[in-house]
Amino acid sequence: METIGFWPALLFVMLCALLLGYSLLDGFDLGLSMLLPLIPKADDRRVLLAAMAPFWDGNEVWLIIAGGVLFAAFPAAYATILSGFYLPVMFVLFALILRAVAFEFWPASQKGGNFWQWVLSAASLLVTGLFGLLLGNLLRGIPLDAEFTLAGGELGLFRPLPVAVGATAVAVFVFQGLAFAVGKTAGELQQALLKTARRAWWICSGVILVLWAALAASLPAVWQRPLLWLGILITAGALAGARLALIRRGGKGLLAFSSAALAGLWLSLAGIQFPLLVRSIPPARSMTIAAAATAGPTLRLIAAFTFFGMLLVAAYSWFVYRVFRGRARAEESY
Amino acid sequence: MDAVLLSRIQFGFSVGFHFLFPATTLGLTLYILIFESLFLKTRAEVHQRISAFLVRLLALVFVMGVATGATLEFSFGTNWARFSRFVGGVFGVPVAVEGITAFALEAVFLGILLFGRRRVSPGVYWWSAFLVFFGAHLSGFWIVAANSWMHTPAGYVLQGGRAVLTDFMAATLNPSTVIRFLHTILAGWLTGTSVVCALAAYYLLSNRHGDLSRRLLRVGILLFALLPLVQLVLGHASAVNVDRFQPAKSAALEGIFRTTRHAPLYLFGIPDAERRVLRFPVGIPSLLSVLVGWSPETPVRGLEAFPRDEWPPVGVVFTSFHVMVALGFALIGIGLLGGWLLLRRRLDDARWYWYVLLWGLPLPYLSFELGWVSTEIGRQPWIIYGVLRTAEASSTVVPAGQIAFSLGMLVLLYLSLLGVFLFLALRLVQRGPDPAPQEA
Numbered sequence: 001m002e003t004i005g006f007w008p009a010l011l012f013v014m015l016c017a018l019l020l021g022y023s024l025l026d027g028f029d030l031g032l033s034m035l036l037p038l039i040p041k042a043d044d045r046r047v048l049l050a051a052m053a054p055f056w057d058g059n060e061v062w063l064i065i066a067g068g069v070l071f072a073a074f075p076a077a078y079a080t081i082l083s084g085f086y087l088p089v090m091f092v093l094f095a096l097i098l099r100a101v102a103f104e105f106w107p108a109s110q111k112g113g114n115f116w117q118w119v120l121s122a123a124s125l126l127v128t129g130l131f132g133l134l135l136g137n138l139l140r141g142i143p144l145d146a147e148f149t150l151a152g153g154e155l156g157l158f159r160p161l162p163v164a165v166g167a168t169a170v171a172v173f174v175f176q177g178l179a180f181a182v183g184k185t186a187g188e189l190q191q192a193l194l195k196t197a198r199r200a201w202w203i204c205s206g207v208i209l210v211l212w213a214a215l216a217a218s219l220p221a222v223w224q225r226p227l228l229w230l231g232i233l234i235t236a237g238a239l240a241g242a243r244l245a246l247i248r249r250g251g252k253g254l255l256a257f258s259s260a261a262l263a264g265l266w267l268s269l270a271g272i273q274f275p276l277l278v279r280s281i282p283p284a285r286s287m288t289i290a291a292a293a294t295a296g297p298t299l300r301l302i303a304a305f306t307f308f309g310m311l312l313v314a315a316y317s318w319f320v321y322r323v324f325r326g327r328a329r330a331e332e333s334y
Numbered sequence: 335m336d337a338v339l340l341s342r343i344q345f346g347f348s349v350g351f352h353f354l355f356p357a358t359t360l361g362l363t364l365y366i367l368i369f370e371s372l373f374l375k376t377r378a379e380v381h382q383r384i385s386a387f388l389v390r391l392l393a394l395v396f397v398m399g400v401a402t403g404a405t406l407e408f409s410f411g412t413n414w415a416r417f418s419r420f421v422g423g424v425f426g427v428p429v430a431v432e433g434i435t436a437f438a439l440e441a442v443f444l445g446i447l448l449f450g451r452r453r454v455s456p457g458v459y460w461w462s463a464f465l466v467f468f469g470a471h472l473s474g475f476w477i478v479a480a481n482s483w484m485h486t487p488a489g490y491v492l493q494g495g496r497a498v499l500t501d502f503m504a505a506t507l508n509p510s511t512v513i514r515f516l517h518t519i520l521a522g523w524l525t526g527t528s529v530v531c532a533l534a535a536y537y538l539l540s541n542r543h544g545d546l547s548r549r550l551l552r553v554g555i556l557l558f559a560l561l562p563l564v565q566l567v568l569g570h571a572s573a574v575n576v577d578r579f580q581p582a583k584s585a586a587l588e589g590i591f592r593t594t595r596h597a598p599l600y601l602f603g604i605p606d607a608e609r610r611v612l613r614f615p616v617g618i619p620s621l622l623s624v625l626v627g628w629s630p631e632t633p634v635r636g637l638e639a640f641p642r643d644e645w646p647p648v649g650v651v652f653t654s655f656h657v658m659v660a661l662g663f664a665l666i667g668i669g670l671l672g673g674w675l676l677l678r679r680r681l682d683d684a685r686w687y688w689y690v691l692l693w694g695l696p697l698p699y700l701s702f703e704l705g706w707v708s709t710e711i712g713r714q715p716w717i718i719y720g721v722l723r724t725a726e727a728s729s730t731v732v733p734a735g736q737i738a739f740s741l742g743m744l745v746l747l748y749l750s751l752l753g754v755f756l757f758l759a760l761r762l763v764q765r766g767p768d769p770a771p772q773e774a
Contacts, residue, residue, distance in 0.1 A: 054445035057400060061438045067407050068430030075422020075496075082411025082418075083729035089412050090740045093405045094747060100401035101751055104394060108758045149415075150731045294423025295498040302430060309434035313442070320442050323453050 004275045007300055008293035011073040012277075014306050016270040018069060021310075022062035023262050024176070028255075029056040031177025033099070033124035034170065036117055038196065043330060044189050045117065049107065051184040051328035056103055058317060060096075065310075073302050074292040076148055077277040081134070084142065084150040088130050088157060095126040125170065132169030136162025139272060140218055141279035141286070148278070148287050164207075164214035165269075171207040172262055175200050179242075179258035182251040184328045194251050201246060205239050208265070219272065227271025234264030338728045340737040341413040344744060346710070348405050350703055351748050355399035357702055360474060360519060361526010362392045363467040366447075368553060370463040374456060380546050380770065385463070386451070387767035388530070393448050394759055398751065400441070405744070413737065417717055417727035421497045424490045424505055425480055432476035440469030471519060478518050482511040484718050485709070486579045497721075509579050513572045520565045521702040524665065527561060530554045531672075532695040533763065535688035543766055548682055555681060559673025562666040569662065570625065576712075577626050580719055582640045583712035586651040588622055589615070590636040597622040597634035602656070605648040610638060612652075646714045655708035661701035668694055 029052040039045050071078045082089050098119050106116035140161040142150060178197040182190060212232065215222070222228060238260035245254045273279070278287040293299060366388050373381035407429060410418050418426075446454060446462040454462070489504030490497045499505055534551035537543045577584040585591070589600045589612040598617035606613050620630035637645050668690060675681045717724040 054449045057397075058438065058442035058445060060400070060404075061433060061441045064404060064407060064437060065430065065433035068426065068433045071407075071410065071418065071422050072426030072430040073423075075418050075420075075426060078411045078422055078426070079415035079418040079729075082408055083413070083415035083731050086412050086729070086732045086736050087740070089408060090736075090743070093408060094743060096404050097401040097747060097751070100397050101754070104397040105754055105758065108394070108762075294426075294496075295493070298423045298427065298499045301499070301502055302427060305431050305434055309431075309438075313434065313438045316439070317442050320445055320450075323446060323450055 004288070004290050005293070005296075007296055007303060008073075008289045009275070010303055011069070011293065011299055011306075012274065012289045013270075014303060015066060015069055015073070016266060018062055018066040018306070018310070020263060020266045022059070022066055023173070023266065024259050025059035025062055026056070027173045027176040027262065028052075028180035029059055029177070030124045030128050031173035031175065032181055033120045033177070034128065034174055035177055035181075035196070036121050039192075044192075046107075046330040047185060047189060047328050048181055049103075050330050051181060053103065053107075054320070054324050057100075058320070060100070061313075065306075069302060069306055073294060073299055074277055074289065075294055077287055077292040080144070080148050080150070080278060080287065081138065085134055085137070085157075088134060092127055092130045092134075095123040095130070099123040099127060128169045128173050129166045132166030133157055133162045135169075135269070136165030138278050139165065139269065141281040141283065144278065144280040144285045144287065146285065148285075148291070159218075161214045161218040164211045167207050168211045168265070171200070171204045172258075172265065175204045175242075176255075176258045176262065179251075179255040182254055186327055190251070194246065197251065197254065198246050201239070201243060204261075208235060208239070208261075215272070222272045225271045227274075228268045231264045231266070231268025231271055234267060235261050236264075238264055335734060335738070337732060337734040337737055338725050340734055340741055341728050342724065344413060344737060344741045345406075345409060347741070347748075348402065348409065348744060350706065351752075352399065352402040352406055353702065353706060354699060355395050355402065356470070356474065357522045357525045357699075358395045358529060359392065359399055359470050360522025361524070361529060362388055362395060363463075363470045364523055364526055365530050365553070366392065367463050367467045370460050374460050380549060383767045383770065384546060384550055389447055390762055391529075391759065393444075394755060394762065396444060398755055401751070402748070413729055413732065414717070414727050415729035415731070417722065419496065420722060420727070421718065424487075424497045424499045425483060427499060427502065428476045428480040428483070428506060432473055432480075436469050436473035436476060438469075440466050440473060443469065474518060474522070475515050478515040479506045479508070479511045482514050483508050485514075485713055486510040487718055487721055492721075510572075510575050513568065513575050517565070517568045517572045517705075520561060520568055521698065521705070523557070524561050524565060525698040525702065527554055527557045528665075528691075528695050528698045531558055531691045535691040536763065537766065539685070539688050539692065545770075546767055551681060552676065555669075555672040555676050558669040559676070560669070562662065562669045565662060566666060569659070574626060576709075577634070580713070581635045582637065582644055583646060583651070583709070583719075585635055585637045585639075586646045586648045586712055587655045587708060588634070589648070589652045590622070590634055591638055592636040593633060593639050594636065595623060595633050596620040596630050597626075597632075599625065600656075603652070605652045607645065607648045644715065646712045651708050651712045654704040654711070658701050658704040658708060661697050661704070665694075665697055665701070668697075 032048055032052055036045055036048065039048065102116045102120035102123060106120060137157060140159055144150065175197065178193055178200055182193050182197060185193060238257045242254060242257035242261065245252060245257055275288050275290065276286045277289050277292050280286040366385050369381045369385040369388070372378070373385060443462045443465040446459065447466055450462065451459060483505055486509040488508040489499065489501035489506075491500050492498075530550055531554040534547040534554060537547040538551070573584070573587070576587065588597070589603050589605050590597055591610045591612065596619065598615075598619050599621035600612060600615055600617040602614065602616040603612040604614055622634055623630050623632040626632050626634060637648065672681065672687065672691070675684050675687060681687070713719055715723050715725065717727045
């Protein structure tokens with residue numbers, strides 16, 4: 001195997017960090033949007049919308065940035081993945097479009113409000129599920145030829161491992177959404193959300209167990225990776241902490257535990273995938289980060305922009321989150 | 335239809351649709367900043383009411399831009415995989431940097447602009463308005479820089495079948511970036527100006543929000559009188575830049591087939607690429623030579639100086655460019671007329687002129703769309719001028735049927751969204767700004 005090199009490896013880590021950031025932030029508004037159909041009262045749904053409204057757009061930027069960094073740092077992977085999964089990616093894009101306008105159109109159109117709520121929920125489910133499926137396929141492996149283009153044949157989008165990743169994405173995002181919403185509400189609504197979260201915790205933990213089982217079955221070779229174990233450890237610990245927060249502390253600290261569980265998941269998946277970007281079937285033709293990386297000076301430039309730029313983004317995002325701290329109020333939405 | 339043609343149509347449609355919204359955003363953020371500044375200075379609440387209303391409009395416009403913009407970023411990978419592999423390490427850099435430095439700023443502080451009026455001090459609110467304005471324009475800069483690199487590539491070398499970035503500054507500030515950026519920003523400001531003037535005119539015509547509308551109109555007309563003239567100068571500079579760096583495009587824009595001194599500036603004509611003549615030409619003798627090099631003796635290269643397979647489609651390029659210029663002059667006329675009325679203090683009762691402003695609203699939109707058509711189709715057959723052909727840049731693994739399907743879906747989706755957007759925007763206008771405290 002060729003040597004990986006420091007800068008491609010660093011960019012891989014940064015890319016994973018951006019995707020983790022996206023999961024933590026857009027994860028809560030995607031999850032909360034998926035949850036809306038389960039909230040019976042329209043007023044409560046409005047409060048939850050008001051909780052997300054100032055943030056969802058800034059959250060989605062993390063995806064745009066991750067896409068840009070993948071494009072600039074690993075052009076070959078960007079080209080292979082997006083063209084190889086043309087239709088699923090197109091459906092993600094359609095869903096992202098519908099989701100964005102639904103956020104705006106729902107409160108703006110009182111009469112058509114219910115319609116746009118459904119659009120928001122369905123589109124959020126589609127985005128999350130498809131991202132999981134795509135990620136699962138990159139982990140599971142797709143047929144690549146020597147030029148790293150898809151060698152044809154059925155992709156098998158819905159193989160067991162990708163489906164498990166998709167289901168995990170939906171479950172953990174919903175849990176992240178609940179954890180965020182619990183901190184933004186009070187009274188009856190908060191109690192109802194806590195109750196839902198206690199149930200969702202079981203689903204979430206169950207789905208993650210299935211994911212680990214699917215990993216063991218599909219990729220037996222990766223179980224010697226220490227990072228996978230470290231990730232599993234973190235996820236398991238975070239889930240235990242979340243349980244405690246739910247039953248003993250009325251949901252205090254839930255968001256931190258939920259986020260840690262997501263971080264653990266990303267750590268194990270990144271640990272499995274490194275140093276590959278796209279696993280191939282057969283594995284010999286897999287696209288490594290070294291093979292997909294652009295020239296060295298460009299990588300250093302992107303690394304610098306990403307590191308210092310995202311520090312700045314994190315700083316002012318923190319400021320804006322502080323401006324909107326505390327309970328969400330329905331009358332503040334649009 | 336083949337996959338490349340379908341991908342071309344899909345990209346052209348998505349980018350043409352997308353730009354309607356960022357252009358409006360550029361203009362609206364300018365006016366929001368102006369009225370927030372006026373409010374900070376005068377503390378007259380009417381300025382705040384104007385700004386608050388424009389912010390509500392911006393929310394609708396901005397979200398359409400966000401929704402349609404993500405499609406574009408990812409479409410380089412989905413539909414133009416060979417382009418992405420070839421230039422991702424160069425072209426992808428400004429795309430990534432745009433997200434990190436500009437889009438994030440814009441999107442995060444928009445949250446305060448939309449929902450934070452009562453949660454922050456007027457000073458912090460002004461800064462949020464400024465950062466959204468700044469972010470929108472910086473975003474425009476990186477995107478135009480990336481696009482300009484496709485027109486006038488610089489700061490790279492070809493190595494092992496791909497482009498490798500050697501000089502970030504040279505690639506970013508490639509020969510056409512600055513002028514194309516300014517030209518684009520001005521187009522956005524003009525669009526915003528048209529929007530606020532049409533708004534004010536609409537309220538004046540329906541006898542509503544009189545005081546507020548007159549103030550909005552005065553600021554709008556001030557810029558309306560100036561901006562189209564500035565745009566004329568920038569447009570001229572841009573055309574000179576094209577003549578220098580993309581001569582084949584320039585020849586198509588101007589309808590010049592044979593290289594000549596004393597090249598006329600054609601005002602009208604129908605290009606016939608087969609016979610290599612401009613039919614029914616109406617032109618001003620020698621003026622093009624003068625404009626390009628300040629002398630009638632300046633030679634202007636014609637299309638015949640280039641191999642036939644490097645010509646852009648002349649008819650579309652020539653026509654779209656000329657209609658854009660004509661619309662530009664119409665905007666100059668409308669603006670100067672308004673400026674004259676403002677000077678003579680007759681703006682407030684020139685009903686007929688309010689109709690002109692209202693019905694003139696589509697002009698800047700048509701104009702910038704045609705401008706993009708002429709410059710992007712004028713770049714053909716190249717996706718990167720002189721380096722990579724569009725036909726060799728598409729994805730090889732995507733079947734034409736899938737692209738036809740996604741194109742159909744996009745058209746359906748965008749047209750329905752446009753319908754909903756127009757409905758909501760018009761209803762917002764119908765309801766109007768919040769009433770003044772004493773009226774309420």
